[in-house]
Amino acid sequence: MKIIVSIKEVPVRDSQLRIASDGRWIEDGDLGYEMNEPDAYALEEALQLKEKHGGEVIALCAGPAGAARTIREALAKGADRALHIEDEQISSWGTLGLAQLLAKAVAPEKPDLILTGLQSDDLGYGQTGVVLAELLGFPHATIIMAAEVLDGRIRVKRELESGWFQNIEMPLPAVLTIQSGINKLRYATLMGIKKAKTKELKRLEVADLGVAPSPTATIERLYLPRKTKQTQLIEGSAKQAAAQLVEKLRFEVRVI
Amino acid sequence: MSESVLVIMEQRAGAWNRMSLETLAAGQKLAAELGHSVAAAVPGRGVAALASELALKKLDCVYAVDHELLADYTADGYTAALDQLIRKVQPSLVLFPHTYQVRDLAPKLATRFHQALISDVIGIRAEGGPVFVRQLFQGKLNADVRPGGPAPYFVSIQAGAFNADNVASGTAPLETFTPELTASVIRQRPEEPFRESTGAVDLTTAEIIVSVGRGIKEKDNIPIVAELAQALGGELAATRPVCDSGWLPIERQVGSSGQTVAPKVYIAVGISGAIQHLLGMKGSKTIVAINKDANAPIFEVADYGIVGDLFEVVPAMVEEVKSCTVLQR
Numbered sequence: 001m002k003i004i005v006s007i008k009e010v011p012v013r014d015s016q017l018r019i020a021s022d023g024r025w026i027e028d029g030d031l032g033y034e035m036n037e038p039d040a041y042a043l044e045e046a047l048q049l050k051e052k053h054g055g056e057v058i059a060l061c062a063g064p065a066g067a068a069r070t071i072r073e074a075l076a077k078g079a080d081r082a083l084h085i086e087d088e089q090i091s092s093w094g095t096l097g098l099a100q101l102l103a104k105a106v107a108p109e110k111p112d113l114i115l116t117g118l119q120s121d122d123l124g125y126g127q128t129g130v131v132l133a134e135l136l137g138f139p140h141a142t143i144i145m146a147a148e149v150l151d152g153r154i155r156v157k158r159e160l161e162s163g164w165f166q167n168i169e170m171p172l173p174a175v176l177t178i179q180s181g182i183n184k185l186r187y188a189t190l191m192g193i194k195k196a197k198t199k200e201l202k203r204l205e206v207a208d209l210g211v212a213p214s215p216t217a218t219i220e221r222l223y224l225p226r227k228t229k230q231t232q233l234i235e236g237s238a239k240q241a242a243a244q245l246v247e248k249l250r251f252e253v254r255v256i
Numbered sequence: 257m258s259e260s261v262l263v264i265m266e267q268r269a270g271a272w273n274r275m276s277l278e279t280l281a282a283g284q285k286l287a288a289e290l291g292h293s294v295a296a297a298v299p300g301r302g303v304a305a306l307a308s309e310l311a312l313k314k315l316d317c318v319y320a321v322d323h324e325l326l327a328d329y330t331a332d333g334y335t336a337a338l339d340q341l342i343r344k345v346q347p348s349l350v351l352f353p354h355t356y357q358v359r360d361l362a363p364k365l366a367t368r369f370h371q372a373l374i375s376d377v378i379g380i381r382a383e384g385g386p387v388f389v390r391q392l393f394q395g396k397l398n399a400d401v402r403p404g405g406p407a408p409y410f411v412s413i414q415a416g417a418f419n420a421d422n423v424a425s426g427t428a429p430l431e432t433f434t435p436e437l438t439a440s441v442i443r444q445r446p447e448e449p450f451r452e453s454t455g456a457v458d459l460t461t462a463e464i465i466v467s468v469g470r471g472i473k474e475k476d477n478i479p480i481v482a483e484l485a486q487a488l489g490g491e492l493a494a495t496r497p498v499c500d501s502g503w504l505p506i507e508r509q510v511g512s513s514g515q516t517v518a519p520k521v522y523i524a525v526g527i528s529g530a531i532q533h534l535l536g537m538k539g540s541k542t543i544v545a546i547n548k549d550a551n552a553p554i555f556e557v558a559d560y561g562i563v564g565d566l567f568e569v570v571p572a573m574v575e576e577v578k579s580c581t582v583l584q585r
Binding site for chain 1: 331370373388390396443496555556
């Protein structure tokens with residue numbers, strides 16, 4: 001089966017974020033980037049399905065030229081080839097425009113299955129996969145914790161709130177958004193990294209995809225959240241702070 | 257087209273999802289500020305009783321979106337039904353609770369109207385039209401988002417962002433809307449929801465919880481926090497990534513996909529405070545945060561905080577706790 005995995009590059013977890021001078025985005029020039037974590041789980045799931053059923057895994061990414069690093073990582077982990085929709089201002093396309101670009105890139109491949117992470121760790125809108133499914137006319141299911149390919153169909157375990165789950169079956173081709181923790185991530189091997197250099201990485205120009213920008217929501221202002229609670233910050237050396245905290249737990253919170 | 261807000265309520269087996277009522281409060285507030293009318297709709301099968309309940313709220317209209325094929329939630333069925341309702345009602349804004357079901361449904365629905373969902377909204381302001389506040393970068397930053405393009409705009413509201421007690425009462429006309437649905441448009445075949453055996457760990461009754469996040473770095477470091485939990489006579493809990501990595505069993509997971517707890521004291525160790533985690537513990541009476549990053553969102557909800565290295569602070573706490581419990585004996 002042919003599986004496309006849509007991946008995104010996001011700032012490295014625990015990056016120190018600074019708001020840009022226009023107040024609408026972050027200073028992103030000096031940030032490090034990595035594969036969005038839920039997308040890494042989607043890639044792993046695709047690789048495991050390929051190992052079980054055969055076929056091909058294609059990594060798909062829309063992003064600036066620098067995103068090629070993350071795409072190479074996907075190839076090193078085992079994706080067979082990759083599609084890179086290259087644009088330095090990819091975020092200006094908005095969720096709908098971006099999904100339209102992805103749909104145009106995906107359609108000629110006629111995949112059996114499209115996987116992506118349930119949300120991105122930067123914008124966190126959590127909808128690219130679902131929008132992509134609608135644009136392609138594919139059925140979808142979200143927040144998936146297990147996937148089993150049957151004959152022309154797929155049965156998935158969908159996470160609901162508070163520890164509940166539900167199994168759902170639907171015909172292929174389909175789109176699934178994958179929940180973190182569905183599987184155990186592999187590391188790229190040295191051999192994998194070497195092989196990745198020879199694998200096909202096809203660049204697609206935005207202009208060739210024939211999508212008109214359809215701006216929807218825009219960010220007017222970015223700012224630090226206001227605190228909802230007055231936090232007593234306890235300072236001093238680790239030992240002093242620990243002693244003070246325990247004293248407060250004892251005499252103010254009264255749990256010791 | 258008159259300007260109006262439409263709130264889509266969520267129910268299962270004849271009971272409201274609590275977040276729906278919070279979203280109703282948000283819808284009433286937004287409509288009042290913008291000078292819009294406000295209506296609510298409840299999709300499902302046999303929803304007349306719930307719709308009658310809504311008819312006792314301060315609303316301009318209530319829609320019971322009733323159909324045999326809406327008995328079980330499916331993305332295809334619910335999208336088709338709500339698509340038809342929205343084309344009939346023509347609201348300028350459609351509000352949803354940000355539930356797992358809405359995350360499955362609303363982006364698909366919005367796409368049909370050439371829109372994207374403004375998801376997981378924590379605040380609303382009327383400033384020459386609506387402005388929505390969202391969290392970015394896992395809660396590290398907030399953004400004011402203004403919708404654009406063709407109406408209606410689609411918005412989902414985060415759990416706990418609005419107070420369900422603020423829903424205003426009144427009387428509203430009730431209308432039954434029967435969408436045109438055929439079984440062939442529904443491609444998903446849902447089975448009965450189930451719970452996996454949750455083991456014996458019930459964190460909801462614990463008075464003291466020591467909870468650990470990614471900051472613990474590796475499985476071999478878990479005993480450092482386990483020792484603090486033990487010294488305090490509390491339960492050990494964890495965030496989702498810690499359980500996903502297999503460092504602690506999933507029965508100890510706190511958050512929107514795990515247990516929701518409200519102990520006397522919740523000590524968050526090496527937890528940055530992603531919203532999915534905060535939803536499971538922000539009702540705790542006292543919250544203590546120990547984290548090396550002073551900007552971590554966990555400090556926004558903490559009563560006491562130590563910005564420091566957990567590998568130094570936690571063992572020092574264990575020593576302190578042990579010495580005062582010895583004194584007490």
